[in-house]
Amino acid sequence: MSDTDTAWIETALTSARPQAVGALLRYFRDLDTAEEAFQNACLRALKTWPQNGPPRDPAAWLIMVGRNVAIDEVRRARKQQPLPEDDQAISDLDDAEGALAERLDGSHYRDDILRLMFICCHPQLPATQQIALALRIVSGLTVKQIARAFLVSEAAMEQRITRAKAKVAEAGTPFEAPGAVERSERLAGVAAMIYLIFNEGYSASGDTAEIRKPLCEEAIRLARLLLRLFQSEPEIMGLTSLILLQHARSAARFAADGSLILLDDQDRSLWNGAMIAEGLALIDKAMRHRRTGPYQIQAAIAALHARAATPEETDWTQIDLLYGALEVVQPSPVVTLNRAVAVSKVRGPQAALDLIEPLAPKLANYFHFYGVRGAFLMQLGRNDEARIAFDRAIALANTSAEAAHIRMHLDRLIRDSQPKGGGARQGATAK
Amino acid sequence: MLYAILCYHDEDFVGSWSREQDEAVMKKLAVVQEKLTSQGRLGPVARLLPTTAAATLRKEDPPLVLDGPYAETKEQLLGFYIVDCKNLDDALDVARDLGAANPGGAYEVRPVGVFRPGGISA
Numbered sequence: 263m264s265d266t267d268t269a270w271i272e273t274a275l276t277s278a279r280p281q282a283v284g285a286l287l288r289y290f291r292d293l294d295t296a297e298e299a300f301q302n303a304c305l306r307a308l309k310t311w312p313q314n315g316p317p318r319d320p321a322a323w324l325i326m327v328g329r330n331v332a333i334d335e336v337r338r339a340r341k342q343q344p345l346p347e348d349d350q351a352i353s354d355l356d357d358a359e360g361a362l363a364e365r366l367d368g369s370h371y372r373d374d375i376l377r378l379m380f381i382c383c384h385p386q387l388p389a390t391q392q393i394a395l396a397l398r399i400v401s402g403l404t405v406k407q408i409a410r411a412f413l414v415s416e417a418a419m420e421q422r423i424t425r426a427k428a429k430v431a432e433a434g435t436p437f438e439a440p441g442a443v444e445r446s447e448r449l450a451g452v453a454a455m456i457y458l459i460f461n462e463g464y465s466a467s468g469d470t471a472e473i474r475k476p477l478c479e480e481a482i483r484l485a486r487l488l489l490r491l492f493q494s495e496p497e498i499m500g501l502t503s504l505i506l507l508q509h510a511r512s513a514a515r516f517a518a519d520g521s522l523i524l525l526d527d528q529d530r531s532l533w534n535g536a537m538i539a540e541g542l543a544l545i546d547k548a549m550r551h552r553r554t555g556p557y558q559i560q561a562a563i564a565a566l567h568a569r570a571a572t573p574e575e576t577d578w579t580q581i582d583l584l585y586g587a588l589e590v591v592q593p594s595p596v597v598t599l600n601r602a603v604a605v606s607k608v609r610g611p612q613a614a615l616d617l618i619e620p621l622a623p624k625l626a627n628y629f630h631f632y633g634v635r636g637a638f639l640m641q642l643g644r645n646d647e648a649r650i651a652f653d654r655a656i657a658l659a660n661t662s663a664e665a666a667h668i669r670m671h672l673d674r675l676i677r678d679s680q681p682k683g684g685g686a687r688q689g690a691t692a693k
Numbered sequence: 694m695l696y697a698i699l700c701y702h703d704e705d706f707v708g709s710w711s712r713e714q715d716e717a718v719m720k721k722l723a724v725v726q727e728k729l730t731s732q733g734r735l736g737p738v739a740r741l742l743p744t745t746a747a748a749t750l751r752k753e754d755p756p757l758v759l760d761g762p763y764a765e766t767k768e769q770l771l772g773f774y775i776v777d778c779k780n781l782d783d784a785l786d787v788a789r790d791l792g793a794a795n796p797g798g799a800y801e802v803r804p805v806g807v808f809r810p811g812g813i814s815a
Contacts, residue, residue, distance in 0.1 A: 269714055270797065277709035316797075319767075483708055489745040490704070493761035502745065536742070543746040547760060 267312050275304050278321035279402045280487065284374030285325045286332075291437055293381065293427055295332060297399060303328035372491045373439045379488070380448045383455035384430055391426040393459050398423050401480050411463070411477050413470060449492060453501050453557070456484050460505045467661035468520025471512070478509045489544075499548035500558030506541035507564035510534040522663045526573040538568045556592040559584050578607035595621040599634055611641040629658040633668055645675055695736065695805035696784035698774040698791065702798030703767060704744060721794035729776060729787065736775030736810070744769045768798055775805065 279300070286296035303324040317323035382396035394412070397403045403411075409419035440448060463477025485502040492498055514532035517523055545561045563584045570576040585601030599618055606614035615638045618631070625631035636651030652672045659665035710718070729735035741747075744762035751757040762769060774791070778784040781802065788800040 273706060273709050273714065277703070277705040479712070486708055486743055486745055487705065490761075493745065494759075499745075499760075540742045540746050543742060547746070547748055550758070 271311055274320045278324050280375045280400050281321045282324040284378040286328050288374055299328035299332035302331040379452040381430055381435055383451045386429055386433055387426050389458050391422055392455050393462055394422050395426040396455055411474050456481050467663040468516040471516055481505055496548040496551040496553050497555040497557050499544045500561045503541040503544035504557055504561035504564055506537045507568050510537035521666050559588045578604050582608050595624045611638040614638050629655055695808050696776050696778045697803045697805050698788050699770055699801040700772045701768040702771055704769045718795050725790045725794050734777040738774050740772040
């Protein structure tokens with residue numbers, strides 16, 4: 263078997279996975295059985311495909327073989343005696359597979375995949391378990407890969423996934439095709455889960471960025487898959503656009519020493535042009551529907567940054583307005599904090615400071631609040647107060663990159679003790 | 694005669710390529726493209742963004758805009774080449790070379806009726 267064959271088969275298994283596991287889950291109504299059936303089918307594929315050539319429809323092949331193997335296992339366990347080797351039965355699949363593929367088309371395809379994703383974003387599971395389960399079941403990442411991305415031990419991740427599966431089994435899952443209302447609720451849940459996966463990868467610091475990048479890429483793959491299933495959902499377009507536009511900047515986000523590079527300072531030639539083009543095309547399309555939602559608004563903000571060839575060309579007025587819209591749809595102190603950065607660009611640091619002062623009680627433990635506050639104070643020449651804010655930010659920093667970034671501000675304050683705040687940067691635009 | 698070589702493949706499959714796999718395929722294709730370029734036979738080459746980025750205008754009255762690609766098929770149009778070929782056999786040979794570099798899916802080989810190179814560069 264050549265390398266090309268192996269790579270081809272692995273890709274075919276990955277791409278068939280959501281549909282195949284989804285269909286097997288519908289059939290067996292048990293996550294473990296479905297997953298095991300799929301694994302067994304994959305083993306057969308690795309053995310059979312290089313000899314017989316790839317099947318016409320890999321997903322249909324895997325579903326049929328997975329189902330047969332699992333049924334045989336049940337029979338075998340019941341009879342306590344081995345059955346004859348059944349490879350012949352499988353190699354003779356051609357016609358059956360075609361017929362099955364026909365039946366699979368359309369009717370259950372969407373619901374199977376959606377159900378599979380929905381199970382992973384079960385509301386009773388904490389976010390970290392949702393992500394771990396989705397990466398294991400929908401994406402087929404190994405426990406080792408997931409553990410590495412989460413920077414935890416393999417044993418800890420194994421336990422997290424086992425617990426999540428147990429909780430899902432306990433809670434029971436409705437297997438009927440969801441109705442229109444339920445489907446749109448599920449869709450929102452699945453979108454949130456994909457966004458969580460993305461953020462998990464995106465929140466990497468400089469030394470973990472390479473390790474966690476696959477999470478972002480997987481989130482993009484899943485978002486595109488979901489969008490292909492629901493082509494006219496503007497919020498799914500918005501979500502896909504948002505994560506594409508964010509991820510497009512990944513090559514420019516960290517310096518060689520692992521420190522964070524702020525948006526304004528990033529080398530824009532390192533941004534991924536194809537991803538930006540796709541993100542912009544999607545948000546353009548979404549806007550035509552005139553059904554605005556939080557993902558679309560965030561994508562529209564990201565699009566304004568992406569469209570600016572230089573930081574000076576950024577349309578801050580429009581960004582301010584969009585954050586205003588986001589405050590209406592999804593009010594949160596963090597959104598207001600982000601808006602304040604735009605306000606500082608449009609109406610100056612005092613107006614921005616006035617906007618964030620009331621947030622202090624709610625964001626008392628939020629790193630970015632003090633970073634942004636410190637930057638505004640610095641711009642106003644209130645250096646002593648700025649220093650206090652920056653000290654607080656360092657104490658609350660989640661990563662060494664965040665702390666290092668604030669320290670840079672502090673160094674600048676100490677260096678130019680003259681009360682002139684030129685060149686101040688805002689923490690919240692770091693992303 | 695100019696031939697359009699239209700590249701079809703299952704988008705789920707191509708979308709599941711890792712970055713390394715994608716780069717490896719593009720590198721192999723570049724070898725074929727360079728050969729054609731040196732012979733002065735290669736016209737524009739386009740790789741299309743995913744079909745999720747597409748919208749379709751149905752020419753009804755009034756025209757109707759739909760999300761997604763025109764055809765709902767298992768394999769999607771992912772890109773195309775314009776190549777100068779002596780005849781269909783020649784064009785199929787080119788498609789075979791491309792296919793060896795990027796197996797799976799299908800190439801539709803279509804003679805081009807009208808071709809204007811246009812004035813934009815990407």
